[in-house]
Amino acid sequence: MIPNLNEGQLFLGNRLYGEIELTRGEIVVFTSPKETDREIVRRVIGLPGEKVSLKEGRLYINDQKLDESGYLKEEASTANSDFLKENEPVVIPEGHYFLLSDNRVEGDDSRELGFIPKSNVIARYFLCYWKCR
Numbered sequence: 001m002i003p004n005l006n007e008g009q010l011f012l013g014n015r016l017y018g019e020i021e022l023t024r025g026e027i028v029v030f031t032s033p034k035e036t037d038r039e040i041v042r043r044v045i046g047l048p049g050e051k052v053s054l055k056e057g058r059l060y061i062n063d064q065k066l067d068e069s070g071y072l073k074e075e076a077s078t079a080n081s082d083f084l085k086e087n088e089p090v091v092i093p094e095g096h097y098f099l100l101s102d103n104r105v106e107g108d109d110s111r112e113l114g115f116i117p118k119s120n121v122i123a124r125y126f127l128c129y130w131k132c133r
Contacts, residue, residue: 022047022097022121024061025070029123030099030116032108039122042109043071046098048118053089054078059100060089071102078104081111097121 022028022044032038046052051062057077059066078100080086092098096115101108110116 022118022124026124028099028121030120031122033113033116033120040108042099042101044097045100045110046092048092048094048096050098051089051091052084052098054080054084054086056086079111083114084111095119 024044024047026044027041028044029039029041032040045059045066046061053060053063057079059068059078078084084090092115095118097118098110099116100110
């Protein structure tokens with residue numbers, strides 16, 4: 001999640017129970033669908049029912065270029081992957097989210113893991129309290 005969160009930073013998260021509704025741009029903690037004992041911190045990019053596409057390294061949601069200036073210092077190029085390929089839109093199924101790292105070179109996000117089930121999201125980022133910038 002560099003540059004916004006660094007390795008070793010400690011933060012508080014709001015544990016999620018029951019019915020949750022996430023919003024685009026918020027940071028969440030989820031368990032990896034491939035390694036269920038591993039928790040990962042990523043940003044919500046796509047919501048259930050939305051179409052996500054990649055055009056010239058830029059993200060589009062429902063055919064509108066995604067403005068990420070609120071959390072990325074520079075316009076980051078999003079790398080092609082096995083799951084999300086240039087000019088091949090995907091629709092996020094109900095009950096799932098599309099989550100990405102702020103460091104778009106880094107893996108272990110929806111580009112590799114696919115859509116993340118709502119049931120895998122365990123907490124919302126709340127407050128950084130150690131080694132914050």
